[in-house]
Amino acid sequence: MIVFIIFILVGIMLFYYGRKNTYNFIYKFGIFLSILGLLLLISMWVGLIPSNDGITIQSTQVKKRTIIQTVSASGKIQPEVEVKISPDVSGEIVKLFVREGQQVNKGDLLLMIKPDTYQSILERCEAALNTTKSALAKAKAQLIESEANYNRNKSLYENGTISKSEFEKIQASYTVSQLNVEDGQFSVISAKASMREAQENLNKTNIYAPINGTISRLNIELGERVVGTAQMAGTELLRLANLNVMEVAVEVNENDINSVSLGDTAIVEVDAFLGDKYKGLVTEIANSANVTGSSADQVTNFEVKVRIIDSVSFRPGMTATVDIQSEYAKDVLSLPIQAVTIREDTASEVDKQECVFSVNDNKAKIIFIKTGIQDDEYIQIISGLSDSMQIIKGPYSVVSRVLNDGSKIKYE
Numbered sequence: 001m002i003v004f005i006i007f008i009l010v011g012i013m014l015f016y017y018g019r020k021n022t023y024n025f026i027y028k029f030g031i032f033l034s035i036l037g038l039l040l041l042i043s044m045w046v047g048l049i050p051s052n053d054g055i056t057i058q059s060t061q062v063k064k065r066t067i068i069q070t071v072s073a074s075g076k077i078q079p080e081v082e083v084k085i086s087p088d089v090s091g092e093i094v095k096l097f098v099r100e101g102q103q104v105n106k107g108d109l110l111l112m113i114k115p116d117t118y119q120s121i122l123e124r125c126e127a128a129l130n131t132t133k134s135a136l137a138k139a140k141a142q143l144i145e146s147e148a149n150y151n152r153n154k155s156l157y158e159n160g161t162i163s164k165s166e167f168e169k170i171q172a173s174y175t176v177s178q179l180n181v182e183d184g185q186f187s188v189i190s191a192k193a194s195m196r197e198a199q200e201n202l203n204k205t206n207i208y209a210p211i212n213g214t215i216s217r218l219n220i221e222l223g224e225r226v227v228g229t230a231q232m233a234g235t236e237l238l239r240l241a242n243l244n245v246m247e248v249a250v251e252v253n254e255n256d257i258n259s260v261s262l263g264d265t266a267i268v269e270v271d272a273f274l275g276d277k278y279k280g281l282v283t284e285i286a287n288s289a290n291v292t293g294s295s296a297d298q299v300t301n302f303e304v305k306v307r308i309i310d311s312v313s314f315r316p317g318m319t320a321t322v323d324i325q326s327e328y329a330k331d332v333l334s335l336p337i338q339a340v341t342i343r344e345d346t347a348s349e350v351d352k353q354e355c356v357f358s359v360n361d362n363k364a365k366i367i368f369i370k371t372g373i374q375d376d377e378y379i380q381i382i383s384g385l386s387d388s389m390q391i392i393k394g395p396y397s398v399v400s401r402v403l404n405d406g407s408k409i410k411y412e
Contacts (some may be wrong), residue, residue, distance in 0.1 A: 087228030
């Protein structure tokens with residue numbers, strides 16, 4: 001260290017001497033010597049260059065701790081149950097009974113679509129049904145007449161009173177009367193179906209609440225025209241949600257998704273409630289991935305839904321951060337994460353293994369270990385160490401690059 005300080009002092013002297021006497025070479029050499037001495041001195045302070053009396057280290061003890069491994073993700077708060085309501089019929093909104101944020105009960109009338117067109121269609125269907133019923137009654141009367149004529153002429157034909165051709169005409173007329181009755185019956189069935197459909201369409205002009213909840217979004221105004229069909233989703237009128245049960249929908253990276261399971265507990269922090277933490281529970285894990293970005297920087301995430309157990313008045317769309325507690329280990333040997341590094345193990349087939357450096361008579365001794373789960377600060381030690389062992393934990397640059405087995409060390 002003294003040598004480096006001398007470098008700096010000599011460099012400063014040459015700098016001022018060269019500057020005063022306009023010696024450009026001495027001036028530049030003084031700057032170079034000062035910077036070199038300063039860099040070497042800083043390198044020694046951070047442990048990149050060991051001093052003669054040993055490398056300065058910080059140590060800690062192996063202790064038993066409870067470690068909870070978490071998977072962190074952020075997302076938006078949303079109702080666990082939210083129903084999008086769209087019409088099955090088209091028309092003008094003539095009555096609107098709700099406003100956004102209003103509480104409603106299942107079966108409450110929410111709005112009405114102008115029913116005039118559907119009322120007239122129903123009346124036409126009713127008239128068509130009566131017409132087909134009348135036609136069926138007429139066909140049945142003709143069938144009775146044809147059946148009586150057929151039975152009477154059948155006896156005459158068997159006695160030889162009438163010819164075969166005359167009897168076949170009478171028989172054909174009887175068959176036609178039977179078919180007319182069947183046709184009339186089918187027409188009545190079709191007319192009844194059309195009338196039921198018209199009645200259902202008329203009923204659909206009244207929109208009722210399917211569940212108890214709150215109007216979380218209202219997309220229409222009184223007098224607005226909406227489109228609705230039975231084959232596809234029509235105009236979204238409103239959303240009805242149960243705001244008593246909220247969840248957070250988060251995106252978990254593909255590297256962490258295998259650590260998450262249904263039923264895992266979670267800690268939820270909401271940006272709008274700084275400092276407060278709420279309990280959560282994983283209720284849903286997506287099977288298909290959401291892929292974003294181009295092929296060069298593609299990101300693959302899976303949606304995970306976390307139900308918020310605590311009863312708090314959250315609003316849909318609030319931003320939240322979720323720490324999913326994926327694994328739990330109680331009273332296990334552990335060390336600060338920065339104490340664990342990687343070195344080559346000549347006795348093993350694996351090129352590099354996890355290891356730590358223990359304190360042994362002012363020297364560092366390398367110990368290869370096996371680790372388990374970790375949290376933000378500590379990592380589980382499965383094998384290689386025992387309780388209360390003194391282990392070097394820092395500085396980080398010393399542990400990760402400088403220390404070797406047998407290195408001379410000293411405490412700060």
